[in-house]
Amino acid sequence: MEYYAHTREDGERQTVKAHLISVSKLAEDFSVDLLKPLAKKASLYHDIGKYAINFQKRLDDDKVKFSHAACGAIEYKTLADKNDCFAPLMEYCIAGHHTGLMDGGTDADNSDSPTLNGILKRADEYTGDSDYSAYATEIEFATLTQEEITPPLNELLSTKDPTERIERYAFFTKYVFSCLTDADFLDTERFCNKNVERGMSGDFEKALDKLNRELSDMPSDNPLRQARSRIQQQAFDNSVNKSHISILDMPTGSGKTLCSLKLALESGKKRIIYVIPYTSIIEQTANKFEKMFGDVLPVLQHHSNYSYDGNTEEEKKTADKLKRTCENWDAPLIITTSVQFFQSMYHYKGSALRKLHNLRDSVIVFDEIHLIPTELLRPCLKAVGYITKYLNSEALFLSATMPDYSK
Template sequence: MEYVAHVRESDRKVQSVKTHLLEVRELAEIYGAKIGVKHIAGLAGVLHDLGKYTTTFQDYIWEAVNNPDSPPKRGSVDHSTAGGKLLYERYHQGRPSAHPWILAEVVGNAILSHHSYLQDFIGPELESAYLTRVRDKKSEELKEFKRTVDLFFANVMNESEFQIYVDQAIEELKSYLLKPSPMSDEGKLLFLTKFVFSALIDADRTNTRLFEENKPSEPEPDRSSELFATYYRKMMDKIDSFQAEEDAQSPINRLRREMSDRCDEYAKNPSGIYSLSIPTGGGKTLASLRYALQHSQAHGKKRIIYVVPYTTIIEQNAAEIRKILADEENVLEHHSNVIEDANDDDENQDGAMSLQQKWKLARDNWDAPIIFTTMVQFLNVFYAKGGRNIRRLHNLTESVVIFDEVQKVPVPCVSLFNHALNFLSTYGQSSLILCTATQPALNFVEHKLEIASDAEIVEHLDDVIEAFKRVEIIDRATQEAFDTEKLTEFVMAKLGEVQSVLVVLNTRTVVKKLYRQLEPYGVQLYHLSTSMCAAHRKHILDLVKELLDRKEKVVCVSTQLIEAGVDISFDCVVRSLAGLDSIAQAAGRCNRHGKSGIREVYVVNHEQENLGHLPEIKKGKEISRKILIDLQKNPSSHGGHLLSRQAMEWYFQELYDKFDTNLNYWIPKLRKNMLDLIMMPRRSHPYFKEYMSREQEEIPLFLMDSHRTAAEYFQVIEDQTTQVIVPYGEEGREIIADLGGDESIEQLSLLLRKAQQYTVNMFRHERDQLARNGGLVSLLDGKIMAITESAYTVEYGLDLENESPFELGIY
């Protein structure tokens, strides 16, 4: 009897269980070798579908193939437990033995979970989902367990080969744990488990996709070295071309070139965690790319990943780099998942190629040479539920990861962020660049970032900051309060003095109100907020830039999304009081290239902003106000001005001190920190103590991580949001229409990438309101939501009332 793992939809050709297990092992070994755990990852690969060696599964798969319109009941066959059970029964019995038990737990959990998410070793109910699964002897398919194991040893690896392989994995585990690292053993094993899980999921889905597309199973050749050499030459041609420009020898441009040259030279240093504190307008994007390309060539890095706070920066920077490198294909923008799979369990998705299988297999694993993504997506890779998230983790190793505007790390995620970077630096052979004009004090907190004291790439930083001074900060926030009407008068008065004004406020509500208040004045007026999709925001920014280039009168009213990294320059900026980093970033949108002497940035206090649900902005506002008052009393305090390095350092230390109890990601419902659930020493784990108290005995496990529970509560954006696709312009409407059809995996992958530029995040109450008003439509069996044309406007984007005419076709 031939035991079948998959049946191809197009020609009904079968892939045997043996072939699938060996090919997934090969891919997993390649991924695992990146951090020295080739055999640990390979063990997960070769055992993950062991449960397909059962008559129960074979009956299931052929019934699914032969009856696609009436497939067997989902959840009726468990094929992912057997591999974990084999490891448990052979290596996790009798007297506790550290390394075999840990190996069985790490690899076994990955196998058990490869169709959902990692199991809790111990959870809030003081039960172990892992132990429940591996001890199971009752389920129908596990009644065949002995025969399943015999078939594996007869067809895939004999027992002697298997034991040698396990011994090699144990030696890798010992070496992994002995490697010097700032992390505790609990931290090391947490990230090892996540890494092995990532390698397994990507190897499994990649092999399945290649079989379904009838493509060779061999890994694609690595072209990164050749590509990066070509990219470096093109980039240097671009940098050298600046020398022919009229103002090439201006002090600012000379300084830009010096910092760029410094990045090139510094790139020859070993991989590590470094800061790149180039001031706003200092050519940060090109300088960091120059470092990344040079370092990648010198140290064999496979990809360059830019992590940014807002999708606005992705569009701009990716477009700039594509233009310089003349390569559209190999620069990937990853704004969002579009499809969320956090709560999916696809245990029984073998048989006829279902829609769910297609989007599971769609290529979404960050295997491009250059990637732009967001801080939300980066943190989700390590800590959020969903196979699509963690699948990408192994591709963050052997990389240069540039954190553009790193000060935007959400405060509750600071410790989690630091641990992730410490892992990538110590084990992942990645070089990590903290790139911003306003460096946060990430080494000030308890779970600190392991960055050297001399890790700053820019030399003589205080002198550089002074040389780039282009604005004067005018404090109106401590002098008087502004409402929308008074702010309108102030903006119009300033527009009488200059050609362009940018107003940045803290909430979408006051942005919208100010926009409406300014409309009757007849000025060229634009609105920007996260209610607009990325393509819409880009269009608005392009229009504004065109007016700025023509020196026409223009006012732009925006939320903070315009602050970080958007290459745009206004004559005057008005910023509502917020954190010092936000004020500094807003100031970077004023007189950006220093061509107008010194311009004014006004800090005002908008009394109508409701910051009740924005604690970081509220606390940041209080600390900035304190600095402003200190400077009034003593002009030499805090380095003598609001944007000094000393002021910024004091600001972040105060901010992190104020949020000290929340830096480890506090989970109110559980009344526990996330770090306590996933990185606490065994005997200190909160659920271990409760278990001991209740059972009066120790739980027979070395690992205590509550993987699934922690992931279920993890959200970078505190309020639960849903991504919806919006019908912006012709392409947005076409994407929605096409996603309603029957697409191939390749076509679906392309559509999902395109759709990222046409998505908006909606809070739950917004989604419910739109649904009541008939503004939502369901696509891909409910996996994707889109909004109707009448629910999206040219001025504000998402319209919750769903009553305005759809006018975007004129663009």
């Protein structure tokens, strides 16, 4: 028989096999090389539970209940080699691809517990119409090989600090989860709604030309303005020695934002993300960028004050596209809040973590960095460290009153 994953409004159906293969390819493309095998295989098996007769019945009758997400995690735990240290990572990502990353739980959890341990105890319940073993007729289930495990394992073992190992493992888990959940959502959306529009594009080269003209047109007809020009030139000259995380410590009114934007546009990265603590500053910065760049480089604003409403049909269509683009930050220039940014790393829900993989190959500019709350400073800086270390990204800290973060 044919096994289906989704039914479109016009009655057309997508097979489970086609969905799994498409999602695994997307997730693999999203991922950095270090974690590609994990993203690919977690995605290839995330929906094998849809091979159960009960799920097939559910496509026609939503009263039939069946939790398909647990099946791939159960199968992975059953088949994984005892030396596969990434088996828990795979189980977390597969089991949580709809509900979000769950608590691990304890051995005392029963099969009704909303924990990973509880879900994995449901294996004995999948018999009869809930048996999903038919996946083996279409998908060859293969756990991670030692060759695929070794590179990320070596990265974990490159530190002797046990807490650091745990935190790296947690980051890898959330990153693979991000690749899987976004790929799953996008493939489902493309099948169910062929005409949907999402994503934005822009031309960094043309935007840089406009910015350079803006900087060159700045007057330098008095000592204060001449001093500003010298400070800006120092920032540009020193950028040749920049590291993954750079500091732009410039006084108020000296043009930090425009300097950081020039450095970001010249970086060769594919995305620029401005992280700003206050919505008032966000709106001011966005208006400035929109006025300067026009259609050459559109600005995606993602914060609570931004309205996606529209009056005409065309405005409503544009608003819907912007909303969808905010879901995974598929845009070249994004302005957002500190809360939105750090939730992309530390939330447990897929709706927040979907954005994480799109922080790859980015320049992330943190304006007013000194306003990060002291009690949250360590996890925030750790997040920036992992994103720049593993995702080929750069961070730029901006402040007129820069704290000493060296320790």
